[in-house]
Amino acid sequence: MTAPLPTLAAIEVPGPGTRPFVSVTGLTKRFSNGVTVLDDVSLDLARGDFVSLIGPSGCGKSTLLKLVSGLSPASGGGITVDGMTPENARELMSFIFQDATLLPWRTVIGNIVLGLELEGGTTRSQRRAKAVELLGLVGLSDVADHYPRQLSGGMKMRVSIARALATRPKLLLMDEPFGALDEMTRDHLNEELLRLREEQKWTALFVTHSVAEAVFLSTRVVVLQAGPGRIRRDIAIPFPFPRLPDLRSDPAYLDLVGQVSQALRDICIGPKGGET
Ligand SMILES: Nc1ncnc2c1ncn2[C@@H]1O[C@H](COP(=O)(O)OP(=O)(O)O)[C@@H](O)[C@H]1O
Ligand SMILES: [Mg+2]
Known part of the structure; x- marks a missing residue:
């Protein structure tokens, strides 16, 4: 007797649903002065992800956002947004800067x-x-x-x-949008941003210096190091959405804030406390 043919549902075909929405592969950025700012950065965002980039000043966070937006060309590696080059995907994206301009x-x-x-x-x-x-x-x-x-x-x-x-937009690129605001206003806008996300289902790539903000908002926090910019950690933030203000006093949240802060300290001053 021959084995029954598998049904269509049993055959796993990677379809458009499994393709990352944003795919950054082996990305390098070297400026004309010869300085390599990003070196071999690979990062995938699934549709609906909210990924925060955090790392010391000058590690290339803004540069990475500009490359994804198509405003600046890569020196090596590739980026796709919904399967397109950033230049062709411009209409899918919006940028929000710290200065409301x-x-x-x-x-x-x-x-x-x-x-x-x-x-x-x-x-x-x-x-x-x-x-x-x-x-x-x-x-x-x-x-x-x-x-x-x-x-x-x-x-x-x-x-x-x-x-x-x-x-x-299907992709929101945000470069320290709340960096100039006081903490209460920032917390409030964080909650509003998540409410808008529930309604509008965009994907987000977000830059911040605030660990607490990154953990509150994100599905993942990506920690970068400087000189040249590289990804050191990619930390999943597993709390379900919608996230309410009480999350900020949840021990599991505070624990993750501690873990991300430690990862940043390891990068900036080294795990044993000495300068790297
Ligand atoms: N157009 C440019 N030409 C040369 N160097 C640049 C240019 N733009 C940024 N850089 C350098 O690249 C590094 C990363 O910058 P940036 O992406 O703004 O860092 P971050 O946003 O993480 O603080 C910095 O050292 C900065 O001086
Ligand atoms: Mg920046």
């Missing part, structure tokens, strides 16, 4: 519609409707017609997030 002569609404205007294909009233919806999501409906100078730092950052989300 709002146009001072435009109102809050005027700033949020900016990306949509550049993208084209929408009417003025469609753009305004989208901006009004996003302002509701980031809790700024009351200040739609204010100018940036009338807003606090936290409010400006919310506008910047709303502007980035207006074009419905």
Whole structure:
């Protein structure tokens, strides 16, 4: 008797669902001054991952984000975003920087519609409707017609997030977006960012200097070393989503914060406490 043919479901074919959403392989970046800033960096993000990059200043975190965004070319290795080169995947991505970079002569609404205007294909009233919806999501409906100078730092950052989300990105690249904010505002915006993630299901590559923030937000925390930039640790953060503020006092959370802090200390001063 011959063995029954396997059913389709029993045959494991790697389909599009198993392909990493972002794939960085053997990435090297050397600037024209001859300095190698990133050396053989490999990193995959699954769809829906929230990966934080943490490491000493100058280890190449911002450079890595710029390479993934297609703003800067790699010197070696490869990057794909949803199977495309970064240049071809530009429309899937939005960038959020620490400096909210709002146009001072435009109102809050005027700033949020900016990306949509550049993208084209929408009417003025469609753009305004989208901006009004996003302002509701980031809790700024009351200040739609204010100018940036009338807003606090936290409010400006919310506008910047709303502007980035207006074009419905699948990948959010964030370079220390909350670095200039006080701790309470930062905690609050962390919670809002996760709420937006639940609703909009984007994937995130996030740079921060705050270990606590990285562990609170992320599915994984990637620790880089400097000179040249390399990945030293890739630490899974297994807490389920949605994550609520109480997580910050959970012993398992505090333990992971301790582990990531120790990994950073090992990189900066060496495991025995001596300078490396
Ligand atoms: N355009 C450039 N030309 C030469 N060196 C650069 C350039 N941009 C960044 N660097 C250098 O690359 C290193 C990494 O920079 P960066 O990615 O900004 O680090 P991080 O964001 O981790 O602080 C730094 O030493 C920086 O001086
Ligand atoms: Mg940087």
